[in-house]
Amino acid sequence: MRLNPVLEGLGAYPFVRLNEAKRAAAADGVDVIDLGVGEPREQTPAFIREALRGAVDPLSTYPLAEGLPELRGAISAWVATRFGAQLDPATEVLPTLGSKEAVFHLAQVLGGERVVVTAPGYPVPERGARFAGKEVVRLPLLAERGFLPDLDAIDWPGTAIVWLNFPNNPTGATAPLELYERAAALAREHDVVLASDEAYSELWFGEQPRGALELTDRRNVVVFNTLSKRSSMPGYRSGFVAGDPQVIAALKRYRPNVGVAPQEFVQRAAVAAWSDEQHVDDVRDVYRAKRDVLLGAFEAAGFTLAGGDATFFLWLRTPDGADDERIAMALLRETGIAVAPGSFFGPEGAGHVRAALVPTRERCAEAAARLRGR
Missing domain, CATH: 3.40.640.10 (Type I PLP-dependent aspartate aminotransferase-like (Major domain))
Incomplete structure (x- = not known):
């Protein structure tokens, strides 16, 4: 079977490698807190869910x-x-x-x-x-x-x-x-x-x-x-x-x-x-609270905030600019915290990791405790 050469040349989507590492850690009994993939995990507001149910014909x-x-x-x-x-x-x-x-x-x-x-x-x-x-x-x-x-x-x-x-x-x-x-x-x-x-x-x-x-x-x-x-x-x-x-x-x-x-x-x-804008204000407040909890903990662990103050991501320079994929995998092994290596976003991201503020506030607090105790 012949494939489109563009598809063949793309290689694995970078986050496939991260997912494999998370599965391996979980199989070894590690309680993984996933800050790697930027998938929102807050509940969809009830009024939106009700609008969906009412629209099914x-x-x-x-x-x-x-x-x-x-x-x-x-x-x-x-x-x-x-x-x-x-x-x-x-x-x-x-x-x-x-x-x-x-x-x-x-x-x-x-x-x-x-x-x-x-x-x-x-x-x-x-x-x-x-x-x-x-x-x-x-x-x-x-x-x-x-x-x-x-x-x-x-x-x-x-x-x-x-x-x-x-x-x-x-x-x-x-x-x-x-x-x-x-x-x-x-x-x-x-x-x-x-x-x-x-x-x-x-x-x-x-x-x-x-x-x-x-x-x-x-x-x-x-x-x-x-x-x-x-x-x-x-x-x-x-x-x-x-x-x-x-x-x-x-x-x-x-x-x-x-x-x-x-x-x-x-x-x-x-x-x-x-x-509706009220629910957006509420969502923003949730991410702000998670950001406040995690940013100080990453800084205490030797990372430095390198990016801006928007999105639900923290763009962090690795300690002493060390190899980002090595640091990310070591962090996963040692603490169960998954972050995305900056090089996954291209060679320009080397020396950084991206942490997504998507777990619950309770899990973000647990991640912060693990980082401070590292």
Whole structure:
């Protein structure tokens, strides 16, 4: 059997190695506290679950690719409140099956020879570009620049997509509006799409992050967001892409071919989620409490906070910049605490680990006690 050479060349998804190490530790009787994979484990708020139950219809039909008008309207209203942008729900908003699939598929839709991704970073934009047959260019996020990209280092002509991701996974850094403004101007000048993955926009512990939807000129700009983090709904797979009507129109043409329209009962639950902010404040308070407990404990264990104050991740420099995968595996063996080696996010992440604040507050407190007793 012959496989797609892109698939063969990708190698194992990095977190597969971490999962194998966690399973081996558990098999040896270790009580593993998993700070490695960034999957929210807070309960989905009851009112969202009730909205889902009430939306299940005895007659099941295929959902439309453009999504329910009620959901597009709820997303537009949320964007207006959060970012001050007035979006046309009919032409500038498209519900998606979470944001991951939409991030992956964007390179399939657009022309151009290459895709620029920030590094270290979430691997899906790069993998989507490779499956689309495009060259991938990694744009470093350096600590000395506040983990912001050097836009002048991009070879803009011939580029299909330039990806930004702020608040950033894995560094937790945020970006000023000026970065979005300049990136969007360069994208328009060279007919490139600026794609902004803002999945963590609502998890912040300092200043409220800015976003690309605040731009007054959103030509060549699209933004991706999701309910997985802000509303503790990872299993619902509900997100959106919004921005330039031409890009949205192209996605509407493409997406019926790959069958990724969200289920209508999930869309109706999403209407409830986008229409409420109190539960988001509550979610943010929970992560803030867990961050306060764990950050001091990691620092006591010799790690140094190297990243920003957003997302539910801690981006930590290893003691003396030691090998991150070796340190992560030693931490797992010695304490049962799993963290993600920074090199899993690309060579730019070497010498760091990422700790996800996703276990319960009680388990985070237990992890903190183990770190302090190490």
